[in-house]
Amino acid sequence: MWRLCPYVVNGTLTGGDELMIKVAGIKRGTVIDHVTAGKGLWIFNKLNLASLGHPVVLLMNVQSSRLGRKDIIKIEDYTAVDTAMLGLIDAGITVNIIENEQVVTKTQVSLPQVVSGLFVCGNPRCVSNSDHYVTPIFALYEAHSRAYLCEYCEEVTKVAWK
């Protein structure tokens, strides 16, 4: 049971003193859990989940003992989520892979060591900003400042997704 939030989809409303919503568990797929409240919709858009072709549930402002409030995304019949992107957006996220209604892997995402194509180099003189052939590739340079070193120009770009 989670409290109703205006963005919830694919749920079932139930009665009671408070308006509540019940979202069924998924048999197979991915649960992106412990998303900082407010980032769920952004992740939904960043992962382009609307066009995935699989049933997706986005829950926002769900009560959480750890975070107070959190967002959750459930994706049915799909397990290939981009954990590198999730790590860049919110390093507190847990990704649960579900098979036969059981959690088979639970992954705490973290800042990825190598990032390919998820953001652009901050150096305007970098070839990756002007040549369509280039996929920007970065190596983690300094975790606490979320700084990444461009493989091409060797300049540092600080990722602002947080």
Add this chain to the structure above:
Amino acid sequence: MLNLCGRHLVSPSDLALSEIDSIIALAQDMQRQRGNYSELCRGKILATLFYEPSTRTKLSFESAMLRMGGSILGFSDANASAVAKGESLADTIRVMDAYADIIVLRHPKEGAPKLASAYSRVPIVNGGDGGHQHPTQTLTDLLTIHAFKGRVSDLSVAFCGDLKYGRTVHSLIETLVRYPGGKFYLISPEELVLPPRLREYLQRTSSCQLIECRSMEEALPHIDILYMTRIQKERFFNEADYLRLKNSYILDAAKLLLAKQDLVVMHPLPRVNEIAYEVDADPRAAYFAQAECGVYVRMSLMAHLLGVTS
């Protein structure tokens, strides 16, 4: 001579110190006995793809190949090539590597040679990419330092001028810190200091001393080598900034009075006004000898990358 056949040279760090030593040693022999190498690259073709103006780098590469009996082709104006029609760098490289045995690339975009190396079947040599790297100038500088000082370690070196966009400075200092005993004076206006990331890298990876100065006079009495650079108009997005900074440091005979008698004054050239003409007559002025070293070190480099031996 170490085997570097088929390798690319994008950054000086692509070369181990032993490989740099091999290139320098062969260049020294080529300088002494040029005639012995006049047929070394017979049948080989060098392509010079210069997307940015160049005199010394382009012509010294061409001279180097011609002096070894090879041939040259290429362009020095991207607007007169297929680039003007919108061709990508990757496509240009995939065509040119069928036309030539080795490619020298100069490009205004930083990282362009790295990109080219991913698509080329023949060695790519970085002839300068924006404000990033210029590894063959570094080899030239090392050969010059060897010629005048007999060593590259345990030297006090001052870099003066544009340390922010000066790719020759970035490449050379990154290489010199790999040798022991270096002490480096960084003379620049605040707006053109060494990029913080590079400075941090130098301090993290070596035990060198870095000393920042705002005036040449602070450093001149203490140094063995003065590496002058031009304030590069083409690297500025704002012309007003360029005009404000272009006359920051000018070396003249009066300033040289403060320096050691065995100082070596270097400059990658071209100079604008940062070294007064009166300095040319001073025996400490090494920049024209440095330009000559550029031919021999590029001969040696190409011989290594092409895997040709005498």
